[in-house]
Amino acid sequence: MKILITGGAGYVGSACLRYVAEQGHEVMAYDNLVMGHEEAVDGHAFVKGDIADTDLLTKTLKDFGADAVMHFAAATYVGESVENPEYHYRNNVGGTLSLLNAMRAADVNRMLFSSTCATYGMTQSETMSEATPQDPFSPYARTKLAVEWMIRDFAEAYGMGFTLLRYFNASGADADGRHGEDHRPENHLIPLVLEVPLGKRDKIMVFGQDYPTPDGTCIRDYVHTRDLASAHLLAIEATKEGTAEVFNIGTGNGQSVMEIIEACEKVTGQSIARDITERRPGDPPRLVAEPTKLKTQLGWEPQYSNIEDTIATAWAWHQAHPNGYTQ
Ligand SMILES: NC(=O)c1ccc[n+]([C@@H]2O[C@H](COP(=O)([O-])OP(=O)(O)OC[C@H]3O[C@@H](n4cnc5c(N)ncnc54)[C@H](O)[C@@H]3O)[C@@H](O)[C@H]2O)c1
Numbered sequence: 001m002k003i004l005i006t007g008g009a010g011y012v013g014s015a016c017l018r019y020v021a022e023q024g025h026e027v028m029a030y031d032n033l034v035m036g037h038e039e040a041v042d043g044h045a046f047v048k049g050d051i052a053d054t055d056l057l058t059k060t061l062k063d064f065g066a067d068a069v070m071h072f073a074a075a076t077y078v079g080e081s082v083e084n085p086e087y088h089y090r091n092n093v094g095g096t097l098s099l100l101n102a103m104r105a106a107d108v109n110r111m112l113f114s115s116t117c118a119t120y121g122m123t124q125s126e127t128m129s130e131a132t133p134q135d136p137f138s139p140y141a142r143t144k145l146a147v148e149w150m151i152r153d154f155a156e157a158y159g160m161g162f163t164l165l166r167y168f169n170a171s172g173a174d175a176d177g178r179h180g181e182d183h184r185p186e187n188h189l190i191p192l193v194l195e196v197p198l199g200k201r202d203k204i205m206v207f208g209q210d211y212p213t214p215d216g217t218c219i220r221d222y223v224h225t226r227d228l229a230s231a232h233l234l235a236i237e238a239t240k241e242g243t244a245e246v247f248n249i250g251t252g253n254g255q256s257v258m259e260i261i262e263a264c265e266k267v268t269g270q271s272i273a274r275d276i277t278e279r280r281p282g283d284p285p286r287l288v289a290e291p292t293k294l295k296t297q298l299g300w301e302p303q304y305s306n307i308e309d310t311i312a313t314a315w316a317w318h319q320a321h322p323n324g325y326t327q
Contacts (some may be wrong), residue, residue: 002026002065003236004108006051006099007072008044009036011181012114012170012225016070018042018179019229020236028064030057031073037182037325051095057102068110068236071099074143077187078118078282081140092143093150100154109159110239111151112232115166117221117250119145122284129290130166130246137282152244161241168221168250168289170228172310173317180317182324190222190311193261194318197268204272206257208279211286217257219286221250224304224313234298247298250289255307267311 003020007013008029014036021027021044028045038046045064049056051073061069074092075081081088096113103111118141119134136142151162171190173180181191195201209216231249239245255263265272294300304310 001067001236002028003068003070004028004030004061004064004066005070005072006030007036007074007114009033009038009040009046010072011183012167012228013070013072014040014042014179015174015225016072016229016232017044018174019226020070020233023233028060028066030060035076035183039325040179042179051099052091054098054102054105057099058105061102061106061108066106066108068112068239069099069103069108070112070232070236071096072114074114076140078138078140081138081143085139088139088143089146092140093146096147096150100150100160103160104158109241110161110236112163112165112235112239113147113151115144115148115164116141117166117168117248117287117289119148119166120287126286127252127288127290128248130248130293137284155242155244159242161239162244163235163239164244164246165231165235166246166248167228168223168248168287170225171222172224172226172304172313175226175313177313177316177320180314180321182321184324189220189257189260190264190314191318193264193272194268194315196272197264197270198318198322200322202273204261204274206261206274206276207283209276210279213256213285215256215258218283219254219256219288221252221254221288222260222307222310223250223289223302224310227302227304230303231294231298231300234300238298247294248289248291249294250291251302251305252289252291253305254286254288260307263307263311267308267315
């Protein structure tokens with residue numbers, strides 16, 4: 001298969017690009033590099049462009065002869081989405097509309113979409129299945145839900161085929177330590193905690209220790225990018241025209257912020273200073289996947305079930321690249 005990967009220079013997109021290429025598919029990354037890194041594309045075919053540029057996207061899809069698209073490109077910072085929702089709606093909703101139009105013009109009918117567990121919002125349930133009601137609490141998450149609806153309508157009206165993948169917390173790095181997470185600024189817990197043993201920060205801030213969880217800190221489901229990537233390959237192969245299937249991608253296990261800090265201490269062999277501060281507005285106490293549908297319908301078997309193994313891959317990457325990618 002020939003697969004165009006929007007956001008292929010970003011964290012999850014580049015991990016999926018490498019995995020899918022290793023499995024024998026032809027890949028091309030399409031990214032405006034607003035957040036991504038060309039080095040992460042690893043020498044695969046790359047077009048620097050914006051998903052808002054429908055003409056360039058159409059030409060790229062046609063010239064490449066794409067069979068399918070994996071669509072990762074998006075603005076992802078929740079805080080930014082509160083301050084500047086116009087950018088998030090323009091980039092995530094408008095940009096995806098542009099991509100869908102380019103796909104129709106180039107006669108490409110299959111696409112995976114990176115959605116998020118944040119579309120579920122606040123919930124009391126222990127785990128979230130695909131049937132859990134969605135009630136997103138940030139503009140970022142609302143743009144993802146808006147795209148889910150848009151995609152369903154396109155499947156119905158134009159016979160295109162989609163799979164919507166709701167990720168929980170992407171984490172980890174390539175097992176060989178060559179590729180990993182480099183967001184500027186960083187906003188994910190594991191890389192932020194690892195900045196302490198790397199000597200880049202004095203301590204980690206813990207936002208709230210009074211949540212209704214066993215140790216009072218928020219619980220999340222950390223899924224390794226390699227397991228996200230294998231789910232994408234299964235999903236693109238299973239995507240059928242005229243449908244819009246939904247799958248959660250998570251391990252089904254949750255770790256609290258304190259458990260992540262302790263696991264990072266074990267992996268790095270260093271003690272990690274922390275400061276407890278006020279809750280951040282809008283953080284749900286618990287977001288943990290129910291991944292049964294992905295396992296039973298697509299045969300997904302995650303390789304990483306132990307959080308220390310996942311953190312060890314991230315630690316290897318950050319030690320080898322303390323300042324991230326060079327370009
Ligand atoms: N990382 C997570 O834990 C997580 C969880 C749930 C969902 N997601 C979703 O997965 C996708 C990938 O997330 P990530 O963590 O890899 O983010 P990322 O910022 O590392 O990657 C996004 C990539 O898209 C590119 N991009 C953004 N706007 C673009 C545009 N208009 N045109 C072309 N390229 C553009 C950026 O340069 C970047 O390389 C996003 O859609 C995100 O919403 C991520």
